[in-house]
Amino acid sequence: MTAPTPAFVLVRPQMGENVGAAARAMWNFGLDRMRLVAPRDGWPNPRAVATASGAGRLLDEAGLFDSTAEAVADCDTVYATTARARGLTKRVVTPERAMQEARALSAEGRRVAVLFGPERAGLENDDIARANAIISVPVNPAFASLNLAQCVLLTAYEWRRGTADVAAERIEMAGASPASVLEVEKLAEHYEQRLDAAGFFFPETKAPGMKLALRNLWSRMPLTRADVQIFHGALRQLTRRDNGAE
Known part of the structure; x- marks a missing residue:
């Protein structure tokens, strides 16, 4: 049985275009469990579909919830992405470390979720308080703001990078034969x-x-x-x- 992949939970996303771009980023790296919490412009959103560009299935199958608590109620471990200090005592890890842990937990059958906040101000403390750890991307401290889809892509990349089916560095031979x-x-x-x-x-x-x-x-x-x-x-x-x- 294949281990479950993490659920990526978009909390109160504001623009359909960003939801579609996030779906595209997820599917680029083999993740297809999207959950939405109270999208500002309602759901479904045609702008999200247009931006998803081939990843529309994720939008069709996305779970829709009224609150963060409901969106992660069935999960065992929750990570929250944020770029700024929140005054909460919480373990802080990089996307790489978080996805290493997520892979190990998933292999044990544990259900993992990652929270991503709305574009304007990110997650609220009430959302983060429900997480077991914070994911912090090591960005330029003078300009720490990341687009929603960018943050999703970075985290999804780290998930994919550590999976066993990702090929190691190789040379593309383009039909040529290596010299003996x-x-x-x-x-x-x-x-x-x-x-x-x-x-x-x-x-x-x-x-x-x-x-x-x-x-x-x-x-x-x-x-x-x-x-x-x-x-x-x-x-x-x-x-x-x-x-x-x-």
């Missing part, structure tokens, strides 16, 4: 021979270290077979011209 160890070795030998003939490895006492550095350079490069052929061809052409051939 032997092909890179032959390329290194080709350059070493030509450079040696040109007197590159000078003085002689430094030649072994220079050759080792070049071999290490070739092995660090993520070469394709086509890359190897280009390097061979370029060197052949350069040496041909140096020898007076056209």
Whole structure:
């Protein structure tokens, strides 16, 4: 059984466009449990649908509640996003840390919610008092205000970033084949021979270290077979011209 994803609760959102943009941001990172608390302009909102751009299903399935208390009543752990101090004794974590905890809790079958406040002033203390911890984004303290959809996107990204199905860093091969160890070795030998003939490895006492550095350079490069052929061809052409051939 797949662990439940966090519910993103938009508390008293003011603009349908921001709700739609938040839905789009959520779905970009595989989150689809949206809840709405007393949207200012009512619900459903055609402006939200227009902005969602392909994530309309989240709006169709969004839960609608009259209060924050009702929206999180079935949850085990609640986080509240805010950019400013509220005078409440509360644990404060980054989005990264919060989503690490959320993944662990979800894996245990616990239900997690994240509260996002209205665009004008954010969550009220009464909302935050219902949360177990505060999420604070490390933004510029001189300009800490984040758009609702931006805050949703940052938090959703941190959720997605830690999931097992996100690919690690990779090189997009675009149909090319990686060069084999032997092909890179032959390329290194080709350059070493030509450079040696040109007197590159000078003085002689430094030649072994220079050759080792070049071999290490070739092995660090993520070469394709086509890359190897280009390097061979370029060197052949350069040496041909140096020898007076056209």
